[in-house]
Amino acid sequence: MHFKTFSMARKLFTEEIHRVSLDEFKKIDKLPLVMVLDNVRSLHNVGSVFRTADAYRVEKVLLCGLTSTPPNAEIHKSAL
Numbered sequence: 001m002h003f004k005t006f007s008m009a010r011k012l013f014t015e016e017i018h019r020v021s022l023d024e025f026k027k028i029d030k031l032p033l034v035m036v037l038d039n040v041r042s043l044h045n046v047g048s049v050f051r052t053a054d055a056y057r058v059e060k061v062l063l064c065g066l067t068s069t070p071p072n073a074e075i076h077k078s079a080l
Helices: 022-027 043-055 073-079
Strands: 031-038 058-064
Touching (some): 043 058, 043 073
Parallel strands (some): 031 058
16 A cells, blocks of 8 residues: 655745635625524634634624624634
8 A cells, every 4th residue: 555645734825825805705605604603602612603604605604692792802813
């Protein structure tokens, strides 16, 4: 059996990520999916959901119950 060896991954430079601008992101078709966060108390989890929703181009994130809402420094930090 032949196995490939992989070197350590390196952190990519911003130019290598090929991120779209905010205006381009607003125009891109979104995945017709709505994520609902109900009583999510962890600010880090809320931020993580926003980050994941952006990555997968989810159409909406709805927050209800006791879920914290932006703007919040802890949510912002996790969403980066």
